[in-house]
Amino acid sequence: MTIEITEGVWLSYNNQEDGFRLPVNPASIEIKEGVKGKTHTILGKGEINVIQAPELREVSLESFFPMVKYPYAVVEKPEKPIWYVEKIQKWMATKRPIRLVYAGANMYPDSEGVKIAELNMAASIENFTWREVAGSPGDLEFKLTLKEYVFYSALRTSIVEDQGEAVLEAQQPQRPDEREAPKTYTLVAGDGLWKVAQKCLGDGSRYPEIQKLNGISDAQLNSLPIGMTIQLP
Numbered sequence: 001m002t003i004e005i006t007e008g009v010w011l012s013y014n015n016q017e018d019g020f021r022l023p024v025n026p027a028s029i030e031i032k033e034g035v036k037g038k039t040h041t042i043l044g045k046g047e048i049n050v051i052q053a054p055e056l057r058e059v060s061l062e063s064f065f066p067m068v069k070y071p072y073a074v075v076e077k078p079e080k081p082i083w084y085v086e087k088i089q090k091w092m093a094t095k096r097p098i099r100l101v102y103a104g105a106n107m108y109p110d111s112e113g114v115k116i117a118e119l120n121m122a123a124s125i126e127n128f129t130w131r132e133v134a135g136s137p138g139d140l141e142f143k144l145t146l147k148e149y150v151f152y153s154a155l156r157t158s159i160v161e162d163q164g165e166a167v168l169e170a171q172q173p174q175r176p177d178e179r180e181a182p183k184t185y186t187l188v189a190g191d192g193l194w195k196v197a198q199k200c201l202g203d204g205s206r207y208p209e210i211q212k213l214n215g216i217s218d219a220q221l222n223s224l225p226i227g228m229t230i231q232l233p
Contacts, residue, residue, distance in 0.1 A: 023078035067138035
């Protein structure tokens with residue numbers, strides 16, 4: 001799924017491989033930002049406030065999934081309302097973040113003329129409520145609350161020599177990857193479990209997890225057949 005930036009709201013999953021544009025734009029989008037200051041009492045000075053780092057943003061929006069094509073809908077051929085509901089439910093069940101892109105009247109071009117959305121962030125689905133209202137032709141109204149998601153991982157370190165002394169050096173963190181991790185892998189020529197662990201899990205030393213999960217003996221490690229499908233942890 002490739003998002004062409006025009007005015008609207010998009011929700012996507014797995015590095016934009018799956019997603020949709022909201023068929024009816026919300027009347028409003030509320031973005032909550034703030035910080036939590038800590039207060040301390042200092043003798044002779046009284047109470048002071050220490051400003052902390054900004055909190056993760058929260059986004060709330062309301063709209064509806066239409067059963068029929070209304071003149072104000074922004075999608076030419078919307079899916080059935082329950083399709084959108086089941087799609088969001090499926091994403092929630094994965095316990096993975098999605099991506100929210102909101103482009104309104106305040107979007108702007110960068111130095112190369114590429115349009116920049118007002119809001120483009122990874123987010124967790126914090127709350128999703130929906131209902132069918134009597135009198136509508138099957139439309140489903142919904143409320144969605146999202147919270148900004150920050151990708152994180154432990155920093156890898158390596159031992160290097162500095163002026164004759166061994167010191168720890170932190171490696172640069174990898175670029176955040178929104179893609180869903182694969183569940184299986186099919187061996188190709190030159191593959192070994194260490195190489196598979198490095199390629200699929202990002203750490204070759206985790207190969208014993210793959211070995212145990214697939215019931216592979218030590219004697220089989222050097223004779224795994226090409227085309228064998230193995231489960232990944």
